[in-house]
Amino acid sequence: MAGLANVFGYGAMTNHQNDIRNSRAIMIIGMNPAENHPISMQHILTAKETNRAVVISVDPRFTKTSAFANKYVRIRSGTDVAFVYGLIHIILANGWQDDKFIQERTYGFEEFKAEIARYDPKTVSDITGVPEADLAWVARAMAENRPGTVIWAMGGTQHSHGTAIVRTYCHLQMVLGNMGKPGGGCDVFRGHDSIQGVTDIGGGPETLPGYYGIGESAWKHWSRVWDVPYEWLVSRFKDKKMMEKPGFTVSRWYEGVLLDPKELGQDVPIKAVMFWGHSTNSMQQMDRVKKALEKVELVVDVDPYVTNTAVLPDRQDGVYILPAATNYEQWNSSVNTNRDNQYRQKVVDPVWEARTDLAIMVDLAERLGFRKQFTHNMKGGWRGIPASVKDVKGFSEQTMNDVLREINMGALSIGYAGHTPERLKRQQEWAHVFDIRTKKAVGGPVDGEQWGLPWPCWTDTHPGTPILYRNDVPVAEGGCGFRASWGPKAPDGRTLLAAEGSAPPGGPSGGYPAEKDYATDLTLGAIKKALAEGRSPYGNGRARFNSWNIPDPLPVHREPIHSPRPDLIVKWPTYDDVKEHYRVPQPYKSMQKPEWAKQYPIILTTGRVVEFEGGAAGERSASWLVELNPEMYVEVHPKLAHDHGLRHGDWVWVETPEDMDGRPSRIKVKVKVTKRVGPDTVFLPFHWAGVFEGRSLAHKYPEGTAPLTIGESANTVTTYGYDRLTQMQETKTSLCRIKKA
Amino acid sequence: MAETKVTVPFRQAGGPELKYAPSRLKFYIDVKRCIECGGCEVACKNENNVPAGIARIRVVTVNEGEQGETNVAVPCMHCSKAPCVAVCPVDALFHRPDGIVALNKETCIGCGYCLYACPFGAPQFPRGAPFGARGVMDKCTYCAGGPEVPFSERERRMYGANRIAEGKLPMCASVCATKALVAGDAEEVANVVRMRMAARGVGGGAWGWEAAYGKGY
Amino acid sequence: MEPIVLWQHKWGLSFHIPWYLFLGGLAGGTMTVGALADLLGGGRQGFRQFAKVAAYVTVPAILVGGLALSFHLGKPERGFAFPLFFTNYQSWLTIGGSVVGTFAPLSLAYAAAWYFDFGRAVRLVLAAIAVPLGLVMSLYTGFLLSAAWVMPADRWYVPLWDRDYLPVLFVLSGFSTGLAACGLAVLLWGRLARHFPRLGGGGDTGTVAEATSLADVAALLAEGAWVYLFLGALASGTLGQQMAFGLLTRGELAPWFWWGFVATGLAVPMLASLIHLVAHRVFHVPARWILYAKFVLVLAGGLVLRYTIVWGGDLKAPLVFPPALFQVPTLPPLPGLGG
Ligand SMILES: Nc1nc2c(c(=O)[nH]1)N[C@H]1C(S)=C(S)[C@@H](COP(=O)(O)OP(=O)(O)OC[C@H]3O[C@@H](n4cnc5c(=O)[nH]c(N)nc54)[C@H](O)[C@@H]3O)O[C@H]1N2
Ligand SMILES: Nc1nc2c(c(=O)[nH]1)N[C@H]1C(S)=C(S)[C@@H](COP(=O)(O)OP(=O)(O)OC[C@H]3O[C@@H](n4cnc5c(=O)[nH]c(N)nc54)[C@H](O)[C@@H]3O)O[C@H]1N2
Ligand code: SF4
Ligand code: SF4
Ligand code: SF4
Numbered sequence A: 001m002a003g004l005a006n007v008f009g010y011g012a013m014t015n016h017q018n019d020i021r022n023s024r025a026i027m028i029i030g031m032n033p034a035e036n037h038p039i040s041m042q043h044i045l046t047a048k049e050t051n052r053a054v055v056i057s058v059d060p061r062f063t064k065t066s067a068f069a070n071k072y073v074r075i076r077s078g079t080d081v082a083f084v085y086g087l088i089h090i091i092l093a094n095g096w097q098d099d100k101f102i103q104e105r106t107y108g109f110e111e112f113k114a115e116i117a118r119y120d121p122k123t124v125s126d127i128t129g130v131p132e133a134d135l136a137w138v139a140r141a142m143a144e145n146r147p148g149t150v151i152w153a154m155g156g157t158q159h160s161h162g163t164a165i166v167r168t169y170c171h172l173q174m175v176l177g178n179m180g181k182p183g184g185g186c187d188v189f190r191g192h193d194s195i196q197g198v199t200d201i202g203g204g205p206e207t208l209p210g211y212y213g214i215g216e217s218a219w220k221h222w223s224r225v226w227d228v229p230y231e232w233l234v235s236r237f238k239d240k241k242m243m244e245k246p247g248f249t250v251s252r253w254y255e256g257v258l259l260d261p262k263e264l265g266q267d268v269p270i271k272a273v274m275f276w277g278h279s280t281n282s283m284q285q286m287d288r289v290k291k292a293l294e295k296v297e298l299v300v301d302v303d304p305y306v307t308n309t310a311v312l313p314d315r316q317d318g319v320y321i322l323p324a325a326t327n328y329e330q331w332n333s334s335v336n337t338n339r340d341n342q343y344r345q346k347v348v349d350p351v352w353e354a355r356t357d358l359a360i361m362v363d364l365a366e367r368l369g370f371r372k373q374f375t376h377n378m379k380g381g382w383r384g385i386p387a388s389v390k391d392v393k394g395f396s397e398q399t400m401n402d403v404l405r406e407i408n409m410g411a412l413s414i415g416y417a418g419h420t421p422e423r424l425k426r427q428q429e430w431a432h433v434f435d436i437r438t439k440k441a442v443g444g445p446v447d448g449e450q451w452g453l454p455w456p457c458w459t460d461t462h463p464g465t466p467i468l469y470r471n472d473v474p475v476a477e478g479g480c481g482f483r484a485s486w487g488p489k490a491p492d493g494r495t496l497l498a499a500e501g502s503a504p505p506g507g508p509s510g511g512y513p514a515e516k517d518y519a520t521d522l523t524l525g526a527i528k529k530a531l532a533e534g535r536s537p538y539g540n541g542r543a544r545f546n547s548w549n550i551p552d553p554l555p556v557h558r559e560p561i562h563s564p565r566p567d568l569i570v571k572w573p574t575y576d577d578v579k580e581h582y583r584v585p586q587p588y589k590s591m592q593k594p595e596w597a598k599q600y601p602i603i604l605t606t607g608r609v610v611e612f613e614g615g616a617a618g619e620r621s622a623s624w625l626v627e628l629n630p631e632m633y634v635e636v637h638p639k640l641a642h643d644h645g646l647r648h649g650d651w652v653w654v655e656t657p658e659d660m661d662g663r664p665s666r667i668k669v670k671v672k673v674t675k676r677v678g679p680d681t682v683f684l685p686f687h688w689a690g691v692f693e694g695r696s697l698a699h700k701y702p703e704g705t706a707p708l709t710i711g712e713s714a715n716t717v718t719t720y721g722y723d724r725l726t727q728m729q730e731t732k733t734s735l736c737r738i739k740k741a
Numbered sequence B: 001m002a003e004t005k006v007t008v009p010f011r012q013a014g015g016p017e018l019k020y021a022p023s024r025l026k027f028y029i030d031v032k033r034c035i036e037c038g039g040c041e042v043a044c045k046n047e048n049n050v051p052a053g054i055a056r057i058r059v060v061t062v063n064e065g066e067q068g069e070t071n072v073a074v075p076c077m078h079c080s081k082a083p084c085v086a087v088c089p090v091d092a093l094f095h096r097p098d099g100i101v102a103l104n105k106e107t108c109i110g111c112g113y114c115l116y117a118c119p120f121g122a123p124q125f126p127r128g129a130p131f132g133a134r135g136v137m138d139k140c141t142y143c144a145g146g147p148e149v150p151f152s153e154r155e156r157r158m159y160g161a162n163r164i165a166e167g168k169l170p171m172c173a174s175v176c177a178t179k180a181l182v183a184g185d186a187e188e189v190a191n192v193v194r195m196r197m198a199a200r201g202v203g204g205g206a207w208g209w210e211a212a213y214g215k216g217y
Numbered sequence C: 001m002e003p004i005v006l007w008q009h010k011w012g013l014s015f016h017i018p019w020y021l022f023l024g025g026l027a028g029g030t031m032t033v034g035a036l037a038d039l040l041g042g043g044r045q046g047f048r049q050f051a052k053v054a055a056y057v058t059v060p061a062i063l064v065g066g067l068a069l070s071f072h073l074g075k076p077e078r079g080f081a082f083p084l085f086f087t088n089y090q091s092w093l094t095i096g097g098s099v100v101g102t103f104a105p106l107s108l109a110y111a112a113a114w115y116f117d118f119g120r121a122v123r124l125v126l127a128a129i130a131v132p133l134g135l136v137m138s139l140y141t142g143f144l145l146s147a148a149w150v151m152p153a154d155r156w157y158v159p160l161w162d163r164d165y166l167p168v169l170f171v172l173s174g175f176s177t178g179l180a181a182c183g184l185a186v187l188l189w190g191r192l193a194r195h196f197p198r199l200g201g202g203g204d205t206g207t208v209a210e211a212t213s214l215a216d217v218a219a220l221l222a223e224g225a226w227v228y229l230f231l232g233a234l235a236s237g238t239l240g241q242q243m244a245f246g247l248l249t250r251g252e253l254a255p256w257f258w259w260g261f262v263a264t265g266l267a268v269p270m271l272a273s274l275i276h277l278v279a280h281r282v283f284h285v286p287a288r289w290i291l292y293a294k295f296v297l298v299l300a301g302g303l304v305l306r307y308t309i310v311w312g313g314d315l316k317a318p319l320v321f322p323p324a325l326f327q328v329p330t331l332p333p334l335p336g337l338g339g
């Protein structure tokens, strides 16, 4: 997301899944939709059938998705930058780039070109293991079939230089001029149910809702929305400095417990941890997570199921499990990967002793003494909450609507004003009038609206923006340029505003800066003024090849921290160590050890299977899913298996290098012999839990709560390595060795 | 450009009575679309309360992990000339007017003869004691329940859901992630097939009785 | 696109069906040969004795076999009431039901006719009915499997269960095992008779057994020849049948088929007969134990044959896919870049 935001302005999928039906080329890189986004395959296959679209799958594994590709390219995990740069190299060498687009709508192409020169097909082929012929084939296929889309997910992001990888995907589309077009775009598929919504409302430690950041102005904006004094907010923190300092991320919170406070970005270690719908077997270096869970004073898990969190730590007390209701037991709205906002009814009241997340939250606020401020806002606050929420299981639809209205009110930067509960509900009733290819409603009271009012949906009359950065339709109909997030001029003096003649029709013909205060004017005056003049409130800027304000302004291939190629580490090393990042030290070079390649010669990558979701406490408790995928395994290529004297179904130890805690970790799993992986790579699904380094934890589950299948967690052996910008875990590339057990 | 769409049989009519439905209900399985997500199988088990070990529909994959990897979901094909019906000694298997091959668990003696006659291995038998399978046969009902009072508790317990009587599609087809599994009125299904074939050219990946058993197999 | 092969297990999972096929076939065999001996023997002592023993062997065989058949059903109670339930008369299971249903009482009656000595006339009438019915009985065990015989569109889906060869194979095997069973019974009879004179008969069981053994050789020869033809047909048959052939001769079932059936049930017994012949005729040693061994081997072989055939039924005719559809757009090689 950070990658996209730094190139285009918004950290979100630019087009939508249905729009893939308009693509003529579909490059699926670092993603396996057949297992992880099954429904999206409908659109991909339709494009393949009706447009004869070329489907390309770039993946270290021949996945279920690859089976549907016209071309499968096996890439070494962690080398996407080189691969994509290789494609761009060929595209530029043949003059296939879209010069008009580059000249009018992008910034920093010259220096980008210079960087590209280093990535000739030979070099790239050596780094990625992709034959030059395949590079040529793919480059040409992408160039000859436009518009084309590039789709990725975790295969691209879960790397120590994941942000860089994502930016190169964007750059490929910019070079091809595929941005802001139906059938084009950068279509990252988000993960969880409503994960886009979570990001939008400030799930991360570095920003308040709506990507305002956590600087003073951001706090002031939201203090106005919440109608609480700014000073009161400040008083809740140690001091203003800490208030404006990004906190820990989910991927490394445990270091805040384990490390000496002197190394931390705060003077006390973390004392309590509360998991709110997050599993711990999904966290890299789980052996360290375990230590932290044992050391920290208080552990709370708010979850419908008893997760790994409850059984992993060896401790007798201090672990509290709060049964949460599922989304079927509460009123809610969700934002999917298309930026579509959707209304969802409550199906049943919370069962057993479960309570809705909001009920638990408000109860907590009440007990901590700030319930009033918590539920209050400019419009008076959330209605429908009883005087005392003790033992209240859930609130009414009215409450949910008021929460949503609060977001409508405040999250103006990304155009949330238009998603009023009323409109969402009406769309739900009229779902049948929306066209499957364009997502646009035909007739009825919702006529002309886009399904889900994809943000930015500037006002309650705006149809929503299904395709971002599309400058061939008026802003009022969902048009917009690239976001002018970095002002009108770059530090080097070059303009960041779109060129003359490149702007959504009905407004100024060229680039223009963002409307003043559009994100903070709660009256919507600024936004309405801009719309009235046919301007996009956030301006009309340029997409950046060169992001001067972040590490590696131009993306550079960097070998994974656990690289199988010592020789390449020399030429393409990882970053220098970082003293503090999200309050913890983040070493790079000092953690990258060339000798590992000898002791641990096999590349380890991890991911998902269709039957389970994340930590899968719930899915592993569903008999019919377990029937289809009963036990944890490691995918091993026949050659590798036979070289190790392994047969299908044998038990093996998978061992990875020592990282922070100075000892190698290992898991005992069954071998699945398959050609999905290449002979140099093994793959672990990461959904299992309940067994730790060969020891079963089954006895630790409260009576009758153990899942139907338990197994070793892949993350027991995943190793150190985090993205330079987002601190996303490098769970896609590590090194390991396997031993018959 | 051809867009494929699935039409729900009897939607307009609704209601349990099927007499008026002249044409036969069919499945169409598109091997060029099935992604082996297993949604159909899980949804079937959930909707019809199928005991573990029994799969009224199951997904078969060939060449896993290699070029040419192909999946096909195999339910009961509700064959027009159904071998199972031909061999069942007690006529527990029979054709409904709408073409569904239905099972009467009241008369089935659990001999397993149908299993050997069926091209698709659709009939299922509860795994039993050391002395082999026990109990009567179970198979895909096309989500049409069985010869019992529609929607009765008894029907639900013995045969599972009766979605057809509710005017709904079979569960497996309605959840199919990619619309690889298309169910409904033979006419409508034929249209879907035609549209897809038109978009793809010759062959088209339609997969069913005829295609499955090239002559002489 | 390689075809999908759906494996299915049911009858092979329990002993019922194989044992039923074995005993049913055997009973058919004993019944036929016994009755024939009775009819053609002209009342000579040896033949009478043979027929009598055969009649006695048939009864337990068919009863046990029938029980095995009934109890493989998921609902045996419904099976017993077959005249009421079995309404589909084109199903071989229904036909079989009636066959077994008439065969069993007849075999009882015939045995009773011997035991209580109803007099020759009555017995011969029963024998006259028994001969064809015995044949049908063995035949039917074969048809039961190759049930696809009644299949529409003239297809069947268990390639090993070839409707042209299996029934005859089971008839011949019925004869060979039937004769072996009788032979064995005759020998045992002789011994028993010595201890319990009131059983009557006794007499020169040796010669009878030897004659039986020779008759059995004939049956074995015929059976062997038929197996040869059967394999030939499979090997040159449809893809499915070729797979079945592989499974039987090279696959998991090969050891059972070659050692368990061909060696144990055909080759060794014939060899044994030869040795016995030489031993007896040339060197004048009775060497009865060879006969005992031979008969037991034939029976064992017959049983293994049924097992292999039933297990082989787990292999279904392969499903085939239509050819691939999407043309992959082929791009001409690029100058300087190869590919
Ligand atoms: N069934 C199911 N669906 C899910 C989820 C689930 O848990 N289960 N999780 C949801 C969530 S949270 C997310 S984020 C998404 C994730 O969706 P995906 O990203 O599709 O999921 P993964 O399987 O983690 O990774 C995809 C592919 O990346 C490949 N890969 C690994 N390393 C590299 C590399 O260096 N380069 C390239 N090009 N590819 C690489 C892997 O082989 C894998 O096939 O799925 C969502 N959907
Ligand atoms: N090795 C490896 N590790 C990975 C990844 C990888 O590819 N490889 N992928 C990473 C990625 S992208 C992600 S997103 C994470 C995913 O990992 P997690 O975020 O842990 O994913 P889930 O297990 O889906 O967590 C959701 C939890 O919330 C619970 N839950 C469901 N509904 C509700 C609700 O309404 N309320 C509450 N309170 N709880 C609810 C579920 O029971 C579940 O326990 O895994 C990460 N870890
Ligand atoms: S699991 Fe849910 S979100 Fe995922 S593809 Fe299926 S329907 Fe969509
Ligand atoms: S059970 Fe088999 S033979 Fe009978 S209708 Fe279904 S698919 Fe056809
Ligand atoms: S198992 Fe039941 S349905 Fe199948 S053939 Fe036997 S009696 Fe008929």
Ligand code: SF4
Pocket: B043, B044, B045, B047, B048, B056, B057, B075, B076, B139, B140, B141, B142, B143, B144, B170, B171, B172, B173
């Ligand atoms: S039609 Fe119904 S019963 Fe048959 S497979 Fe589909 S869901 Fe199961």
Ligand code: SF4
Pocket: B033, B034, B035, B036, B037, B038, B039, B040, B041, B059, B071, B073, B172, B175, B176, B177, B178, B179, B180, B181
């Ligand atoms: S739901 Fe559809 S795509 Fe998924 S396995 Fe079943 S048939 Fe295939």
Ligand SMILES: [Mo]
Pocket: A190, A191, A192
């Ligand atoms: Mo995710």
